[in-house]
Amino acid sequence: MTASASNIADLVRASAHRGPKHVALVDVTASGEAGNRTTANSHTWAEFDAAVDGEAHRLAAAGVAPGDRVVVRLPTGAEFCVAVFGVLRAGGVLVPVGPGQPKRELERLVADSGAKLLIGDPGGVDVAVLPPPTMAPGEEFTAIGSGEDLAVLGYTSGTSGSPRGAMLSHRALLANVEQCAALRPAPVTAGDRVLLALPLFHVYGLGPGLLQVAGAGATAVLLERFDPDQALTAIREHRVTTLVGVPPMYAAILAQPVERLRADLATVRLFTSGAAPLSPGLLDAMRVATGLPVYEGYGLTETGPVLTTTLAGGVPKAGSVGRALPGVQVRLVDTDGRPLDQDEDEPGTGLVAARGDNLFSGYWPDGAHGPDAEGWFRTGDVGYLDADGDLHLVDRAGDLIIVNGFNVYPHEVEQVLAELDGVAEAAAVGVPDERTGESVKVVVVPAEGAELTEDAVLDHCAGRLAKFKVPTVVEFATTLPHSPTGKLARARLRLPLA
Numbered sequence: 001m002t003a004s005a006s007n008i009a010d011l012v013r014a015s016a017h018r019g020p021k022h023v024a025l026v027d028v029t030a031s032g033e034a035g036n037r038t039t040a041n042s043h044t045w046a047e048f049d050a051a052v053d054g055e056a057h058r059l060a061a062a063g064v065a066p067g068d069r070v071v072v073r074l075p076t077g078a079e080f081c082v083a084v085f086g087v088l089r090a091g092g093v094l095v096p097v098g099p100g101q102p103k104r105e106l107e108r109l110v111a112d113s114g115a116k117l118l119i120g121d122p123g124g125v126d127v128a129v130l131p132p133p134t135m136a137p138g139e140e141f142t143a144i145g146s147g148e149d150l151a152v153l154g155y156t157s158g159t160s161g162s163p164r165g166a167m168l169s170h171r172a173l174l175a176n177v178e179q180c181a182a183l184r185p186a187p188v189t190a191g192d193r194v195l196l197a198l199p200l201f202h203v204y205g206l207g208p209g210l211l212q213v214a215g216a217g218a219t220a221v222l223l224e225r226f227d228p229d230q231a232l233t234a235i236r237e238h239r240v241t242t243l244v245g246v247p248p249m250y251a252a253i254l255a256q257p258v259e260r261l262r263a264d265l266a267t268v269r270l271f272t273s274g275a276a277p278l279s280p281g282l283l284d285a286m287r288v289a290t291g292l293p294v295y296e297g298y299g300l301t302e303t304g305p306v307l308t309t310t311l312a313g314g315v316p317k318a319g320s321v322g323r324a325l326p327g328v329q330v331r332l333v334d335t336d337g338r339p340l341d342q343d344e345d346e347p348g349t350g351l352v353a354a355r356g357d358n359l360f361s362g363y364w365p366d367g368a369h370g371p372d373a374e375g376w377f378r379t380g381d382v383g384y385l386d387a388d389g390d391l392h393l394v395d396r397a398g399d400l401i402i403v404n405g406f407n408v409y410p411h412e413v414e415q416v417l418a419e420l421d422g423v424a425e426a427a428a429v430g431v432p433d434e435r436t437g438e439s440v441k442v443v444v445v446p447a448e449g450a451e452l453t454e455d456a457v458l459d460h461c462a463g464r465l466a467k468f469k470v471p472t473v474v475e476f477a478t479t480l481p482h483s484p485t486g487k488l489a490r491a492r493l494r495l496p497l498a
Contacts, residue, residue, distance in 0.1 A: 006146035008170055008211065009052060009089035011177070013143075015217035016049035019190065024048040024213075026193075026221045027078040028234045040238065043078060043135060045217060054138025055086025062117060062130055066091035066144050069113045069153060071127070073106070073120035075099045075224045076200045079132040081210060083119045084200075086133060088170075091144030094152045095165075096201035098484060105163075113153055113165060113364065147171050153364055154203050156301040165364030166301045175357035176207055176304040177215040179325040183311045187272060187295075188212040188242060195240045197223035197231055197249070199484045203305045204275045208297070209244045218242075228252040232264040239267045246275045248486040250282055250294060258289050265290050272297060274306070275485035277393065277411075280318035296321050298393065300379055304358035307379075308391050320390040328356035330391060333378065349394055352381045382409070399490055401430030401438050403468040408440055410490070413461070413469060417442060420460045422450030427480050429493045431473060441473035443493050445480055452476065 005011055015024065024045040043051070064070060070092040074080040087094045095113050097106060099121065106125050110118070118127045145151065152168040180187055187208065188194055194213050198205035213220045221238045223231060226249050234240065243249075250273065253261065271286065271294040278296045286294050297309035298321035307330060310322035324330040332340045332350030340350040355375045362370025371377040382400065383393040394409050401408040410428040417426035424447040433439035442461075446452045454474040461470045475496075481489040 005174055006170065007088060007143035008151055008173055008214075009056075009085045009143050011174075011211065011214035012045070012049050012052055012085050015214060016045040018045075018217050020044060020046035022190070022217060023219045024217075025078050025081060026219060026238055028221060028223050028230075028238070041078065047135065047137070048078075048081070050137030051082045051133070051135045052085040052089055053141040054136050055082050055133045056090040056141040057138045058130070058133065059086055059090040059092060059117070060141075062128075064090055064092045064117060067093060067150065068116040069093045069095050071095045071097055071110060071113070071115045071118040071120075072201070073097050073099055073101065073118055073123070074132055076196065076198070076205070077222055077224055078135060080200055081220070081222075082133045082135065084206070084210070085214075087119075088145070088151055089141055089143045091149075093150050096152070096154070096206065098199060098201050109155055109163065112163075113155075145170060148361070150361070152203075152206075154301040156203075167361040167364055167367060167370075168301075168304055169361055172304045172358050172360055173207065173211060175327070176306055176325075177211050179327045179356070179358060180208065180212055180306055180309075181215060182326040183309065185270065185311065186216070187270065187309075187311060188216045188218050190217045192216065192218040192241045192269075193221055193239055193267075194218055194242045194244060195221045195223070195231065195235055196244060197226040198244060198246065202275070202485050203301045204246070204299075204485055205244070207305050208272070208274065212244075226252070228256055232256060232260065235268065236264040236266075241267055242270045243268060243272070245271065245273050245294075246486040247273060247278050247282060248276075248482070250278070250286055254282070254285050254289060261289050262291075265292075268292065271295065272309075272311070274298065276482075276487040283316060283318050298322070298391065300381075302360045302377060303354055303356075303379070304360065306358075307354050307356075310390070313388065313390060317388075317390055320386065320392050322390055324354075324391075325356075325358075328354060328358065330354050331376075332383065332385065333376075337372070337376070337378065349382060349384045352379045352383050352391070352393070353377065354379060399429070401428070401440055403430075403433075403438055403440065404436045406466075406468050408469045413440060413442065413465065413471070416461055416464045417444065417457070419464070420452075420457065422447050422452050424448075424450075425480055427488055427490060427493055428471070429490050431494055433472065436468070439472040440469060441475070441494070442471040443475045443477050443480060445477055 153165040155163040274297040293316040299305035299307040312323040340348040413428035425445040430438040431441045
């Protein structure tokens with residue numbers, strides 16, 4: 001598949017050569033009063049490849065030289081796809097951002113990356129701008145850049161809260177496409193029609209979504225944003241076979257009538273999930289409602305992005321993110337980077353470290369804090385390996401709460417809160433405490449109609465948690481903040497609620 005590819009845009013060229021008339025993109029727009037009909041524009045791989053050539057020529061004419069950073073600020077759709085591969089074919093460095101990114105954040109990203117150009121809406125930021133691309137064909141353009149050349153600068157907040165640009169080479173991204181494709185069953189094959197309703201500017205939508213489709217020569221069914229009604233309609237009308245999702249998407253799907261799910265999802269063979277933890281309850285509910293399991297994966301921007309998946313073991317396991325992809329190594333280490341002994345009766349909890357050709361080249365601009373001399377990178381996540389070798393994540397290392405020297409994992413507190421009647425969602429974070437260094441603060445979202453009190457929350461926790469793990473602060477909210485892919489944004493919760 002990618003054996004002959006050296007530039008990521010080669011994936012599009014190869015798919016166009018293999019199946020020029022095979023549909024590459026189905027760009028879906030909802031229509032009708034209830035969103036129960038859709039219109040769609042379809043483009044073959046030959047048309048898509050020619051449009052990428054046209055975009056590469058347009059960028060070169062605009063002065064984009066090899067290594068220049070180009071911000072793409074477009075919603076999910078065919079224009080986004082053409083812009084992405086056009087930048088890469090022209091030798092530029094893709095800097096993907098969300099179309100709704102606030103001006104202040106966009107200004108910082110443009111300044112930090114030194115971007116030469118922005119494709120799409122500049123949002124009031126002072127930068128050279130090109131309008132969105134078209135599907136107009138261009139003369140064949142020979143791809144510029146390969147191997148260790150920088151391909152994508154993916155900004156990620158990590159645990160610091162300050163976005164940093166992870167430098168992803170063509171080598172890293174192509175390696176991850178191959179590693180995922182080596183799984184059995186393969187997550188994407190040429191015959192698949194893959195629903196992509198994820199934010200494609202996020203590395204999860206870009207890698208396991210768009211790049212996997214390009215590598216396999218499959219068909220991407222594109223939705224600008226996820227809506228359960230529109231998504232189910234698109235799945236039925238366009239005979240979608242694979243859904244790349246995140247937990248909130250599956251929760252929204254499950255809110256639809258079971259009879260509709262079984263009818264609209266009849267063509268689907270595979271559900272995958274990533275970017276945020278998939279609760280055991282959601283996993284079970286999807287299996288009951290649809291008859292299919294959801295396979296969960298784990299990764300991060302710095303790893304290109306996928307590291308593990310339950311597809312590798314063949315069986316979804318509640319609470320587990322599975323085993324390492326072919327060609328990827330995962331191990332647990334202590335805070336000094338020394339491997340943990342996993343031969344004990346009880347699994348040891350440690351920091352997750354990874355090694356593989358899919359790893360990034362360090363952080364922009366100087367490659368700092370990348371993989372060590374032996375190729376290992378500590379992800380910042382804490383986890384353990386069970387007897388089958390499957391990875392279970394406990395928490396982010398930066399989210400760890402230390403009370404009087406004792407470790408408190410937010411996930412443990414949140415699991416206890418989930419057992420309390422009337423709790424729809426809850427999060428635990430550490431806040432400064434003069435006496436204990438840190439203490440536990442929880443933010444609780446009550447279920448509709450529930451009447452929860454601070455005392456009820458504290459009493460529930462006191463009966464199930466060690467004293468140092470019991471919250472000292474309880475706040476109530478109507479919602480919790482999440483990233484575009486559903487990951488809990490804990491940093492915001494450390495501040496008092498307005």
